[in-house]
Amino acid sequence: MLESLGLTGVAQEVVVSCIIFLLVLAGGYIIGRFLKKRLLALAKKTKTKADDVFVEKAYPWLNWIFFIVAARIAIGYVLNFETLPAFVDSIFYSLLTVIIILFSVHVVRLLIELLNAFIAKEKGITVKNPLLPLFKSVARVAIFIIGFLIVLGIWGINLGPFLGGLGIAGLAVSFAVKDSLQNVFGGISLILDKTMKVGDRIQLDDGTTGIVHDMTLRSSKIRTWDNETIIIPNGILANSRVQNIEGPDPKVRAVVPFSVAYGSNVRQVKDVVLKTIKKIKDCLDDPEPYVTFDAMADSSLNFSARFWVANPNLRYGASLQAREMIYDALNKNNINIPFPTHTIYMKNADTGKEKKASKRTSKKASRKDTKK
Numbered sequence: 001m002l003e004s005l006g007l008t009g010v011a012q013e014v015v016v017s018c019i020i021f022l023l024v025l026a027g028g029y030i031i032g033r034f035l036k037k038r039l040l041a042l043a044k045k046t047k048t049k050a051d052d053v054f055v056e057k058a059y060p061w062l063n064w065i066f067f068i069v070a071a072r073i074a075i076g077y078v079l080n081f082e083t084l085p086a087f088v089d090s091i092f093y094s095l096l097t098v099i100i101i102l103f104s105v106h107v108v109r110l111l112i113e114l115l116n117a118f119i120a121k122e123k124g125i126t127v128k129n130p131l132l133p134l135f136k137s138v139a140r141v142a143i144f145i146i147g148f149l150i151v152l153g154i155w156g157i158n159l160g161p162f163l164g165g166l167g168i169a170g171l172a173v174s175f176a177v178k179d180s181l182q183n184v185f186g187g188i189s190l191i192l193d194k195t196m197k198v199g200d201r202i203q204l205d206d207g208t209t210g211i212v213h214d215m216t217l218r219s220s221k222i223r224t225w226d227n228e229t230i231i232i233p234n235g236i237l238a239n240s241r242v243q244n245i246e247g248p249d250p251k252v253r254a255v256v257p258f259s260v261a262y263g264s265n266v267r268q269v270k271d272v273v274l275k276t277i278k279k280i281k282d283c284l285d286d287p288e289p290y291v292t293f294d295a296m297a298d299s300s301l302n303f304s305a306r307f308w309v310a311n312p313n314l315r316y317g318a319s320l321q322a323r324e325m326i327y328d329a330l331n332k333n334n335i336n337i338p339f340p341t342h343t344i345y346m347k348n349a350d351t352g353k354e355k356k357a358s359k360r361t362s363k364k365a366s367r368k369d370t371k372k
Helices: 010-043 050-079 086-123 132-154 159-176 178-192 234-238 266-277 312-332 351-363
Strands: 201-204 209-215 219-224 229-233 242-244 252-260 290-296 301-309 342-344 369-371
Touching: 010 050, 050 086, 086 132, 132 159, 159 178, 178 209, 178 219, 178 234, 219 234, 229 234, 252 266, 252 312, 266 290, 266 301, 266 312, 301 312
Parallel strands: none
Antiparallel strands: 201 209, 201 242, 209 219, 219 229, 252 301, 290 301, 342 369
């Protein structure tokens, strides 16, 4: 048939090889579509959508595999399968390895995301896992290294010197990025130890207080009450004292100190203030609120009103409300609130007169000037 078209020799072989290539490619396409349809039908019968996503992701890569196989068969027909040069097979197997490696990267990434979504759903976690990019990166690098070594083996390259050089290069790189690696491992330790998470209120050892705004492997971002963002490397944060105000129980205690004058009835003060703080909207009944008599200071009796609120968001507002209500309650019940006073003794600058004045004032009341 081809001879009737005037095609002979090499031209005839090229045309035949192209026909074979197209037939194999078409057959692969039909087989791929059939497998996709059947597998999707089976996947819809399951409760999870993971298998549906897997089939959709795998289908394009299956077409690439059929494409390479078709090209290999066509080239083999032209060049004769028995006398085919070794490098042609090496190219074919290398391309096939690359396709499989890329497909494996997508599969592993998909499995990691599905596993993370399943764990988050089971534990009710809505915040993105900061370790997810690390797992994806490590898996991708590991698969690429394995694929690269397989390709080198296909071409007959000795892997011993290469692996030795790779180890030395890895050691040099680790020294060069020592600080970055310290921050990365610090971030991993913070996440695995569950020291804090995004949204937690924390206080650092230097007194800085704020909300965890973002956590990455390299650093963590803290938003202060002044709406300022502080970026702290995880290597430093992992070795610091961190107080997590929100964990493990979100309930927190509010403490409102106040003072009354000497001579006040301690029992009355405690009863009045206790009844007052129980009227606060956000005050919890369990644990019960209470009032403590803390100290007898220089010019006042010091007390503290202590009560619990459901979470740290409510503590500041409840403390302000409690302070105002306590002040009003003390005034209403005629309980004096002390204020600092200073007594100044005035003496004549003349030394002689001062002695006489001292003798006179020993028998008389000293002059006082009270400064409020």
